[in-house]
Amino acid sequence: MLQTNPLQTDRTRLPLMQTPPDRMDGAGIGELIKLALVFARRQYLVIIVTAALVTATSLIYLRLVPPTYTAQVQVLLGNPRAQFIEKQSLLSEPLVDVAKIETQLQIIKSRATAVAVISQLKLADHPDFKEYGPSLSSLWRWIRRWGSKLPEHSQSATSDEPSETTIANFLDRLSASRVGYSHVIEVNFSSSDPVLAAEIANAIAKAYINDQLEAKFEATRTATSWLRERLRTLGEEALTAERAVEAYKSQNNIVSSGGKPIDEQQITELNTRLAAARAQSSEAAAKLARYESLLSSDPATPSSIGNLDAVGADATNSPIITALRQQYLELTRREAELSARVGRDHLAVVNIRNRMREFRTSIFDEVRRLSEISRSDFELAKQRQQEIEKRLSVAIAQSRLTNSAELTIRDLESRAKSLRGLYETFLQHYMGSAQQETFPISETRIIFPASAAQTKSKPKIKVVLGIGLLGGLALGILLAFVRDVMDRVFRTSSQLEAALELPCLSLVPVLSLPKQQRLTARLQQTQEDLNQRILPAVPDIHRAVVGMPLSRYTEAIRSIKLAIDHSPAKTSNQVIGITSALPNEGKTTIAASVAQLIVHSGKKVIIVDCDLRNPSLSARLVPKAVDGIIEVMNGDRSLEEVLWRDPRTALAVLPAVQRGPVLHSSELLSDGSICKLFESLRQSYDYVIVDLPPLSPLVDVRVTAPLVDCYVLVVEWGRTKIDVVQHALHTAPTISDSLIGAVLNKTDIKAMARYDTYRSDYYDDSHYVRYGLSSS
Missing domain, CATH: 1.10.287 (Helix Hairpins)
Structure with missing residues (x-):
């Protein structure tokens, strides 16, 4: 088990997927949606390819099944009587109930309707409606006659009425049903020809509506003559009442404004x-x-x-x-x-x-x-x-x-308004009736005419494709989940916090410097600078925070410095150790960048290279150094004689010079002389940044606990295995207890969009181009 850090708060150490139950109600759904979106962005290619393959299989199935097309027409049922007649009638028109709708359905599917449509469109000789047509009943009769060796030929009708076989085949393909609980009837007709199916469906609806029009035309003509006489009488009465109101106002000298x-x-x-x-x-x-x-x-x-x-x-x-x-x-x-x-x-x-x-x-x-x-x-x-x-x-x-006169005025005005309103109502009804008499319109009408079906009704294309698409997506998500589980490296800050039970201090992006600039920096170092132990003045990758103060990289380093200064332990973190689980994870670059950032803010800072077996910091910053920390520990040189300084930022560097194989580096780092050296550094400098060896290959870091106040763990994004880091911390409990957090280094910001929703767009590439550096 990992050693938990007692200095960390519960909120900092709690991973994203282990949110407390009292917070899941408010933020659980949002977090799950966010995780699902990130997962889809990361594994979208696997999901799309799998879904495409399954969908293609569904398309092949649809290609092999013979098609059948169905045309649909919708008819709205209405009252056969005119609306104005219904309003003026003492008895209300009965509503269209279930029994009446069922009656209309039977009329549409009746033999009379079938005969009328067959005769109108001349369908008696069409192959779909002959005796051996494609209907199930005709097919069954054909099989029986073929088995008895007594085939019969359809007899031609002696009259215009179609044969029973034609009518039966027609009705087998016809269906009518009510749409929900509405007054809409949907008529369906199936055929191998989509154009013919639409033509027959529309003809069935029109034959049904023509009968409704005939009944309504007669009712409209009778109502128009009655309305004409009634309208004349009401007009005379309304005019008489209005004249009486005006005459009474004139007699009593009554003036009103705004109706009062x-x-x-x-x-x-x-x-x-x-x-x-x-x-x-x-x-x-x-x-x-x-x-x-x-x-x-x-x-x-x-x-x-x-x-x-x-x-x-x-x-x-x-x-x-x-x-x-x-x-x-x-x-x-x-x-x-x-x-x-x-x-x-x-x-x-x-x-x-x-x-x-x-x-x-x-x-x-x-x-x-x-x-x-x-x-x-x-x-x-x-x-x-x-x-x-x-x-x-x-x-x-x-x-x-004037009260008594106003009462009389109100009574006269009320009667005049009632008569005028009744007259206007009858006038509207009369105008509508006159129009309907010349061109009668039935409320039973086609609200959605049938058209040639573009897709086949059998098999159900949407159902088959829906099953194929959803099944392909489900299979693709399953494969993507298995693939995602197999990815056992650090990708997100929440993943790091959950696996290591440490806060993620920062996401440091990849920062690279062209080799040409690095070589130029070393060539420009003069002999005088070597004698005075002055670092090169040309910007290097370790000076990126100074050269790019507004970059995303510098902001990530600032997050590390902020975590160091505001540690939950409430103690002074003067000596900071930078380490990693494996070599080449970028701990040296992080250490140099943190030191440059702190010294640039006005503090006295020294960076010490304690990686005695592989002093990469010294090889990069002071490759010409001949003496270092080992000589100071042995007493061969004083501290001031081996220190190198950066003239631009006043950063002090204590290198480690490797003259040969160091066999007992752990004993050197645990010796009493190095403790005295670090006590002297504490008194002379505000911050001491220590570049330590990695945890897994060496045991040197474990003996530095008396020297270092706190540690920062550097983990490389997308390369370092989770199990390796967990094992390294498990084998170094003293270091794990002093860790203030971990840094996810060499982060590919563009690739992070596939793993996490966090992405800072404030820092763009213009900051890197401006200072001659490149960042990916």
């Missing part, structure tokens, strides 16, 4: 104004009462101004009262202090009380002035209220004189 009498509108307006005036008078009276209540108290007593705030906003917002109250409160404070110090009867205290009395008197004078203003407002509001009441009384008196 002028007097009524005036009363409504005065009522509204009176309510507002009464509210204003009540408010002024209440304010005046509060002023009088305050003025009734004696200004000589100190408690007389205690109820000053209850007067209202006029008193509290008065600048004069506010200034007087501030001075009064100041005198109160001084009087209390002097009384405690020299006594209440001292002359100075008595003088202050006299001044306080004067201030109270001044406040009361100002309140009295405000009271007079409030009294004036109250009298003005009362006068306005009385004036409106007088006008309202006059208006009410005038309105009462």
Whole structure:
């Protein structure tokens, strides 16, 4: 089992697929959808190919089955009587019920309909409707006659009516049914010829509708003559009623505006104004009462101004009262202090009380002035209220004189409107009836005519293709899932957190530097720089964070630095060890980039190469170094004699020089001299970045726990096996306890879109091109 890190919070260590139950209700569905989309984006090719193969098999099956085409026509059933007749009738028209719809279905499938269509389209000699046609009953009769060696030939009809065989074959191919619970009937007719099937289906529907038209035409003609006479009578009555209304208004001198009498509108307006005036008078009276209540108290007593705030906003917002109250409160404070110090009867205290009395008197004078203003407002509001009441009384008196006349007007207007509305209704019905008489239209109509079917009805193409497509998708998803399970490398941050129980500190993208720039950087290093132990000034891959401050790569390094500074352990992480499970995972580049980023922010930083067997950091940064950390530990050189510095960022580098095979590197890293060296580095530098060996091939990292405050694990994206990293951490429990997190290095950002929905589009390739670097 992996050693869990006690310094990590539960939320940080919890993998994505192990969300707590109390959070699954809100975010579980969203996370599942996100995982499904990522899985489909990653394995879409396997799913598509498998689905295509299965679908192709379904198409081959459809190709081998003989086709049958079915034409469909939909007919809407309606009332045989005209709509206006139904409205004017005392007895309502019975609704179209189930029994009536079933009756209409039988009429459509009757022999009479079949005979009419066969005669109209001359189908008696068509091969599909002969005695040995393709219907099942005809086929069964043909088999019986063939078995008895007594074949019979169809006799030609002596009249225009088709034979029984033709009618039977016709009805075998015909079907009619109700669409759901609606009044729509669907008529289906099957044939080997799609054009003929559509023609017959439409002919069946038209034959049924023609019978409905004949019945409706007769009913419409009878109703039109009755409406004409009724319309003339209603027009005369409506005109007489309207003239009576106008004559009565003229006799009584009644004028209205907007449908209401002028007097009524005036009363409504005065009522509204009176309510507002009464509210204003009540408010002024209440304010005046509060002023009088305050003025009734004696200004000589100190408690007389205690109820000053209850007067209202006029008193509290008065600048004069506010200034007087501030001075009064100041005198109160001084009087209390002097009384405690020299006594209440001292002359100075008595003088202050006299001044306080004067201030109270001044406040009361100002309140009295405000009271007079409030009294004036109250009298003005009362006068306005009385004036409106007088006008309202006059208006009410005038309105009462016209009430009886208005009642008569309303009765006359109501009768005139009723007659005019009835006349308009009958006029509309008459116009519709006149139109229907010349061109009758049946409510039983074709709402969806049949057309030549483009696809065969048997076999069901959609069903077969749907089964093939869904089966292919299911098989493709199964194969893709098996393929995805076999991919045992790190691809996403959530996968890393779930497998290692560590937070993913950052996703570091792939960063590459052209070889030409790297060679140029080494050629430009002069002999003077070597003597002064100065690093090359030309940008290298380890200086990418300085050369590309706005790049995606630099932002990923900033995430690592932020995790180091804000570790949940709440301890100072001064010495940071960078390691990995396997070689060539990019830990050296990460260590150099973190050091360059920290030193660029103004901190003193040193990077130490503790990979004594393979000092790749020293080989890249200081390939000309002759002395290093081993010489300092042995006492052959001092620390200052082996340090190299970057003139651009002031980064200090303590290299490791490999003069030959190092057989006991773990003993060197656990020696007391290196502990003293790191104590000296802690006192001289703000941060000490240590490039450590990998965990799996060597045991050197396990002995560095006393030297390092925290560790950062570097894992290469898409290459490092999950089992390898888990085993490496299991065999190094002391290192696992001090890990603050893992870094997913060399991440292919474009490929990450197939594994995770996170993708930062803010940092584009222009940042890399600007600084002469390339990132994939």
